[in-house]
Amino acid sequence: MEQWRPFxxxxxxxxxxxxxxxxARRIGYNxxxxSRFERGxxxxxxxxxxxxxRELSASGRLIExxxxAMFDLDNGGVDGHDESCRDDPYENGEGEFMPISRRSFIAAVGMEAAIGTSFNSRIALNRNSSVDYLDHFRQLKRVLVDQDSLLGPTTVIPIVQQQIQVIGQxxxxxxxxxxxxxxxxxxxxxxxxxxxxDSGDFTAAEYWTDRAFQWSMASGDDAMSSYILNRKAHLSGDEGDGGETVALAAAAIRTAPGDTPIAALANMRAAHGHALLGDHNATENAYNMxxxxVDSPDMDPDLPWAGWFDHSYINVHRARSLSALGDYRTAAEQFTHVxxxxxxxxARDRSVYLVRAAMAHVGNDDVEHAASLGMEAISAGSGSGSGRLAKELELLDRAFNPWQSQAAVVEFRDARRELLV
Structure with missing residues (x-):
């Protein structure tokens, strides 16, 4: 039973x-x-x-x-760290067989168990040759994007994952x-x-972003593949992995079509990776690039991503990177401006940025201003369902520990506790 010890x-x-x-009383179990489960x-x-x-708020970690453990048991105790294993299962989620990594398979098993569905379940389709399915899914996605903005990601995730299955069928x-x-x-x-x-489940985020990259490669959509490499770099940056962020961003830069904003976006992701690694010069160079x-005259303004990717978006991330480098004064000034x-x-992203600005002010020992920004973030992000915001607020709460008796900090912590209820 050695394989159950990590669990x-x-x-x-x-x-x-x-x-x-x-x-045991809480979950109605022996x-x-x-105790035997804990001892493996x-x-x-x-x-x-x-x-x-669910009860321990593990976000799928126990399931994964x-x-x-089950995978290792069924496969004779295969080492769980061999990402290059050629005996991986071949399953893309809709009955077609495509190679996926062992980690992706395990993540898929975990997520599907968590939502109580099966990859092999089938949805009855009323096939109608007169229906423009692509236009239907485009319109539906616009509605889902709006719903996410209004009600948060948890209201949308089950619908999006079901539509992925329907499209596969x-x-x-x-x-x-x-x-x-x-x-x-x-x-x-x-x-x-x-x-x-955005909901804070990085395991599921990695899985679906990997699937998106695999399908983009299969369809030959080079621009989308390059963009998804940026998304993977973004995810690695949020997880604090500077080296992986720089590597993925470099791959996106190599593959980015020249008439898209993707290379500029990749340079921004690379810059934050360099900041996580403590390289100030490389960070500044990448942000300048x-x-x-993004101001290139060759940029097509009608392309996806071109509408929201601008100077303000770059500079708010630059301020975050300055905090990572320990330049809190400049970071705070830039946050104030941007x-x-x-x-x-x-709106939702702004609440996250407010907390990051508050962290910069904590680094400057400007605790009262930091607490007021934290309160503003709580007010702006209340009901958003953003796990990113919850995690940023938790980090800010910890940063306030040396000033826990200050009235502004007490007020912030009371408001954060109410948000969690």
Whole structure:
């Protein structure tokens, strides 16, 4: 049962100071069996894994670890760290067989178990040759983007993932535009990746972004493939991995078509990666290149991404990178300037940026101003369902520890607790 030890270790860590008896009462289960799960000497039932994951707010980690253990058990104890294993299962989620990495397979198992559906389930389709399915999915996505903006990612994620499955089924029907549907499936998968990233579930975000990249390559959409490399760099940057961020951004720059803003976006992602690595000169050079590229006269203003990618977007990320480099004074000044220039459609992102600005002010020992920005972020982001915002607020809360008795900090912490209820 050695393969269940990581599950037990994670369960023990998530339980924290809560006693086994208390947890057992909370989930209506036997404390002795929970103890055996923690010691890695008994395999937990799938329904208990899902229950523990939900009750301990594990965001799928327990489900994924259990999936790893089951995979290793079923495959004779294969080492769980071999990403290049050639014996990976071949399953793309809709019955077609395409190679995916072992990590992607495990993530897929975990996510599907978490939402209680199956990759092999089928949705009844009322095939109508007169229907323009591509136009239908385009219109639906616009509605889902609006719903995400209004109600948050958790209201949209199940619908988006179901549509990915529906599109996959349509691709197998005779007479459909299989290439167009594959491109549409790519678009929905990229959107799913972003929704999960915004909700704070990086495991699911990585899975769907990887699927989007795979499908973009299969459809031959070079611009989309390059853009998704940027998305992967963005995700790595949010996870704090500077080296991976720089590498993915470099790949996006190499593959970016010349008439798109993708190279400029990639330079911006690379800049933050350099900041995470502590390289001030490389950070500044990359941001300057991004600002120069976005003003290129060859840029097509009608392309996707061109509408929202501008100087204000670059500069608000530049301010974040300055904080990462420890230049809090310049970061705070830049945040102050750029937050007032953001377009209205950045409403949810603005709440995240407000917290990052607050962190810069904490670095400057301007605690009262930082707390006021935190309060503004809570007010602006209340009800957004953004896991990114929740995580940023948690970091700000920790940063306030040396000033926990100050009235402004107490007020911020009270407001944050109310937000979590």
């Amino acid at each position: 037990g270790d994670e369960l023990r860590k998530l339980r924290g100071h809560e006693s086994l008896r208390s947890l 404390a002795g069996d929970l 000497i008994r395999k937990p039932p799938a329904d208990i894994v899902r229950l523990l994951d 670890i259990a999936a790893v 349509l691709r197998r029907l005779n007479g459909t535009d299989t290439t167009g549907l594959l491109e549409m499936q790519t678009s929905y998968a990229e959107f799913a990746g972003w929704l999960h990233q 991004a600002l120069e590229s 937050l007032d220039t953001l377009p209205p459609h950045y």
